Amino acid sequence: GDVGAGEQVFNANCAACHAGGQNVIMPDKTLEKAALEQYLAGGRNEKAVMTQVTNGKNAMPAFGGRLSEDDIANVASYVIATSEAGWD
Numbered sequence: 001g002d003v004g005a006g007e008q009v010f011n012a013n014c015a016a017c018h019a020g021g022q023n024v025i026m027p028d029k030t031l032e033k034a035a036l037e038q039y040l041a042g043g044r045n046e047k048a049v050m051t052q053v054t055n056g057k058n059a060m061p062a063f064g065g066r067l068s069e070d071d072i073a074n075v076a077s078y079v080i081a082t083s084e085a086g087w088d
């Protein structure tokens with residue numbers, strides 16, 4: 001996916017709950033490398049992020065009806081790349 005396009009999708013759709021890679025609702029379940037490795041179903045990879053974004057999980061809403069597959073692939077690339085680089 002396109003990381004730059006994914007950053008825009010993130011800022012418009014995810015940052016309300018995940019600004020700076022954090023999680024305002026479930027503070028342990030951040031988008032940082034170690035948390036994704038520990039908590040994300042399927043492991044820290046783009047496909048697993050796409051699945052969670054498409055379907056949602058608990059208090060996280062599903063975006064499958066609101067974002068295109070390209071948008072979801074791009075935001076997943078942004079999340080994985082930034083978890084690798086560090087959010088701050």
Ligand code: HEM
Nearest residue numbers: 013014017025026029030035036039040049057058059060
């Ligand atoms: C968890 C991505 C939007 C609330 C997660 C996780 C990812 C993610 C990758 C797993 C983190 C982990 O387990 O450590 C995204 C993306 C979004 C988005 C890319 C935008 C497309 C939102 C929004 C909210 C939200 C808008 C709040 C309304 C949550 C919550 C969890 C979570 C509560 C924990 C779910 C659980 O395991 O019970 N998110 N998220 N997310 N997100 Fe989001």
